[in-house]
Amino acid sequence: MKANNSMAQTWFAQRDLYDWVYASAIFAGAMFALLRFGAYMDGYEKAILLCAAPSFAWLGWVWRPMRWLFPLTAALALIGIFQYGGTLEAAKQRFLLKWFLSSQSAILWMAVLFCLSTVFYWIGLLGRSESAQAIGARLCWGAVVLGVTGMLVRWYESYLLGSDVGHIPISNLYEVFILFALITAMFYLHYESYYQTRQMGAFVLLIIAAAVGFLLWYTVARDAAEIQPLVPALQSWWMKIHxxxxxxxxxxxxxxxxxxxxxxxxxxxxxxxxxxxxxxxxxxxxxxxxxxxxxxxxxxxxxxxxxxxxxxxxxxxxxxxxxxxxxxxxxxxxxxxxxxxxxxxxxxxxxxxxxxxxxxxxxxxxxxxxxxxxxxxxx
Structure with a gap:
């Protein structure tokens, strides 16, 4: 027990100023969300939010890229949210929303960047070009940033349709394909960093590109990007964790x-x-x-x-x-x-x-x- 306590104390002692600033920002963001949107949340949702804050703080401590990914996507999402001014019509009128920060625009940019990332990873692998693989990695990170931003903005957009419509964007095939692409990419980028090799990227990005291809087809063929109210079976806080x-x-x-x-x-x-x-x-x-x-x-x-x-x-x-x-x-x-x-x-x-x-x-x-x-x- 003493050894475990000593290890925990040593681990916390190794945190630098940026670690604590990052953790403080995460908790401050959680408190802001609770105060600003708490009226729309039930007890379970508030508990999920409060549990997510230390989880994200810990994730940023053990994987340093999260320390800039979370604040950057939060900042971009907030810029997009404030551009709306309370009406969805702003997405067709305001430049930033129309071309970059509305959920559909950000997710389309995500799709483009994932496809370009796949191409550059393969150019790098076949041509033994480290610079091409580095470009592929940066494009992959860019896709993650825009994909997460798009999902956060889409969450807000659902509430603009009505407080009874608003929900976390993981309720249909369109939304979960985006989630799948983002999760797969983030895990890959972690392993790429951990093993100090980008040579796996060409293969992993293929499955992400395939998901993006399905997503684009599904969007066009089924008009899937439209936000729909939750069916009764999904109107549960269990969905947010399951x-x-x-x-x-x-x-x-x-x-x-x-x-x-x-x-x-x-x-x-x-x-x-x-x-x-x-x-x-x-x-x-x-x-x-x-x-x-x-x-x-x-x-x-x-x-x-x-x-x-x-x-x-x-x-x-x-x-x-x-x-x-x-x-x-x-x-x-x-x-x-x-x-x-x-x-x-x-x-x-x-x-x-x-x-x-x-x-x-x-x-x-x-x-x-x-x-x-x-x-x-x-x-």
Whole structure:
């Protein structure tokens, strides 16, 4: 116990002035949000906000880019919000909103930057150009900034439609595809920084670009960018924690699968001199699946609690629930064989790739081809 206390004291003692300024700003922002918008929140939402503040402060301490990402996106979102002046019509009239800071404009810029980032990562990988890969990384960060800004502004826009319409923007396929792209990109950028290599970016950005491509098609074909009131089944505070936890799982599983593709190519001698060592790729794959499994487990438990409140039972073998269980069992088996049986190499990589197909069906296929209690998520 004394050793643990000593380690905690040492860790806090290592925080510099910028760490404490950042943490203070996060808590000040949370207090402002509570005072300014507390009237629109119930007790659960206030608790989520108060728990999020120390979580974001800690995240900024352990991963330094968060210390500028959170303040920058908050500042851009506030600039956009103040431009509205209380009416959505301002998005068509004011220059900053029309071209940059309305939710639709910011999200379209996000899509463009993610696609450009993919191109530059591939130019850098194939041409052994560190400068091209550095541009790809900066474009990826730019996409994250604009994507987060767009989501925050969209949250505000929903309240301009009416206090009974306003909701966190994670309620439909349009919004969760943005969430998926942002989560996957942020986890990748963390691993890129941690392992000091940008050579995985070409592969991971492919899955993000694919999500962005679907998002653009969905926007045009279904007019999906329009903000809609929540269906009754989603009018719950459970959504605010269940959906993000779920998509941390989806995003990290997708990241692991794309890194597994890089592993398989390097092992086959394709791009072998351009990719990181197999040990690094294997370690990223393992860590991504471990994080994803932990959050997917939490999301599944939260989903069961939500189901009990909404439908009167923890589990109903709805197609979405059944396929969520299949995904969970798939990665549980992968991790079990990894930790107990020493699963490595080609089998582990192929399993991670196939796992992405299973996860994709659970995410999209169920919505497209099966019906059930989650039918509000259909394409």
């Amino acid at each position: 959906v993000p936890a779920n998509f941390i799982g989806y995003g990290t599983f997708a990241l692991a699968a794309m890194v597994a593709c890089a592993w398989l190519l390097k092992n086959a001698g394709i791009l072998a001199d351009r990719l990181p060592p197999l040990e690094v790729l294997d370690d990223v794959m393992y860590k991504a699946i471990s994080v994803g499994f932990a959050f997917f487990t939490i999301a599944t438990i939260l989903g069961a609690l939500w189901a009990a409140e909404a439908w009167g039972g923890y589990w109903s073998w709805d197609p979405k629930e059944t396929w969520a269980l299949i995904v969970w069992l798939n990665y549980a088996a992968w991790l079990h064989l990894r930790l107990v049986g020493g699963l490595r190499g080609k089998l582990a990589a192929w399993w991670a790739v196939i796992g992405l197909l299973v996860t994709t069906f659970a995410f999209l296929g169920v919505n497209m081809f099966l019906s059930g209690l989650h039918s509000y998520g259909k394409l």
